[in-house]
Amino acid sequence: MxxxxxxxxxxxxxxxxxxxxxxxxxxxxxxxxxxxxxxxxxxxxxxxxxxxxxxxxxxxxxxxxxxxxxxxxxxxxxxxxxxxxxxxxxxxxxxxxxxxxxxxxxxxxxxxxxxxxxxxxxxxxxxxxxxxxxxVWVDDFSSFLAFSYEFLGDEFIDYLYRNYEDIAKRYRENKIIYGKNFVYIPSMNVGLIRLRNGSIILYISPVYSEKDYKVVTDAEHFIHRLLSGLIDSAEELDRNMALYFDRCEHTWCEYHAISSAPLPGWWGKTTIMLIGKLIRDLSGRERLDDKKIYFIDCGIDCSIHTLFDIKEYVLHHRFYSTDRLEGVLWRLERYYHGMHLRFLGYIIGFKERFPQKFVEEAFEKYLHMNVMNVS
Structure with missing residues (x-):
């Protein structure tokens, strides 16, 4: 209660x-x-x-x-x-x-x-x-916990009491926090809560915005499907993470982190990807920074949606354009120092998690980039 x-x-x-x-x-x-x-x-x-x-x-x-x-x-x-x-x-x-x-x-x-x-x-x-x-207490993590309690009640409290040490550790490491009907992504300022009637609450911390949430119903079928799928796939995204060494300094090393999960019920059509930079210091402490979440959806063609763009659309009704693989690769090459090739290699290496059309497109890009590098 x-x-x-x-x-x-x-x-x-x-x-x-x-x-x-x-x-x-x-x-x-x-x-x-x-x-x-x-x-x-x-x-x-x-x-x-x-x-x-x-x-x-x-x-x-x-x-x-x-x-x-x-x-x-x-x-x-x-x-x-x-x-x-x-x-x-x-x-x-x-x-x-x-x-x-x-x-x-x-x-x-x-x-x-x-x-x-x-x-x-x-x-x-x-x-x-x-x-x-x-x-006023303005911590975004604390406010999301309170928000989840307001909408999920005892279900959330029971989960919190059983798992608080892990939840707090994941928050300090900037990693995804998830449960049966919610997911919270530190530093991205996004949380999702699924209500009993199936509606999704998209939450944004009151630290950053006067609008702290918006309800997404089944009537917005495509957006609802993606957000509900992220809640269901959060644990798999967390556990499937692959690390690729990037560089080391005196007290820490940095890795490119890439993970994926097919959307439940839409196998072979829609896949969620998470990328970021994992920093690990000499004591073994970790932090996952610069996270991005992509929704890859394939029909006649393949389009890519970012969680950030979906959030802006839902909260502020701002138009957002879907992206293609070329655009994502260009930004990865520019901002993530070599992750674009690892991104393609990951898709090819874990092709069973992705729509076949998208794998074929990634393979073609990968071959083209390697030919260009050789020449």
Whole structure:
């Protein structure tokens, strides 16, 4: 069951005092001396405890949630939470949002974690977050988790609790995060959630856009098929990844990463490809950067669609043109230092994953490029 905020009505002067306490604490937390920070923190703790809607203790720390409404100007609302050390009264983390902020959609997720006593997840998310100028928690990863919880409820929470360590690791490595009915692609600012009625929610972080999602239904058959296929194929894309050595520096090596998966139910017609650069340091830590996702669709001819273009079309109704193999190869040669030949070699080497027409086209290009190189 999805948690809902419970609004506590307070006098207007008290509302302003609480808002100012959050603002003052954030200012001193970022810029000022420790004494000022502690003074501002004590004031915020006092007011948060006074108007708390939920509170819990864990490992010597206190988690205090507030969600208040100005009783004189009922359109004014504030929701936030703080984490503070009970012995020193030092605030370890604090965030809030005002009025119709997306933060009001985010906080129920954190409240659910608290009531389930998954404070380990809250603390980890607070370590990887950042703030905008209004002191609002704006991490795109955390906001996608909250968004998935809003639409998938207990199904998502159960998955998160079973797999959080792997999910957090994949986020830090910039790799695809996926479950039965969702996929999130760090650094590409794209997430997909499939609802029970089959509709697809295409999500974009509120960090970057006022439009945070758009629903794609079966009526938009082609786009819906591609996005639903990406959700179903995400695990295969992750596990099928092939690495091709590119170069090494003193402390790290870089590899071209290429993966593919035939679209379920459309074998021999549509294939999804993922490419990127995998950086691996001497300790074995990895990060997958510069990711692109292609949808290769073959009928009479073969066309290539990018996830970025589909996102722009769905969210903003911007016209996008389909690409051909020549255009993709040109960009790979220009921006990925030699990946265009590996791209073609991969398609030929794993031809069973691709439409036959596309394999034949790739083979022809590959031969032509090698003849040109020899001559």
């Amino acid at each position: 999805v948690k809902r905020l419970r609004w506590v009505e307070i006098p207007g002067n008290d509302f302003d005092e609480l808002k100012d306490a959050f603002n003052t604490y954030r200012k001193y937390h970022i810029n000022q001396a420790k004494l000022d920070k502690l003074d501002a923190g004590n004031k915020l703790i006092e007011l948060a405890e006074k108007y708390k809607s939920y509170v819990a203790d864990y490992d010597g720390k206190r988690f205090v949630f507030v969600s208040v409404r100005d009783m004189e100007r009922r359109s004014r609302r504030l929701a936030g939470f703080i984490i503070y050390d009970k012995s020193t009264r030092e605030i370890l983390f604090g965030a809030y949002g005002l009025n119709e902020s997306w933060f009001f959609r985010f906080l129920p997720f954190i409240l659910r974690l608290a009531t389930d006593r998954r404070f380990d997840i809250i603390e980890d998310l607070s370590r990887i977050t950042r703030f905008n100028e209004a002191s």
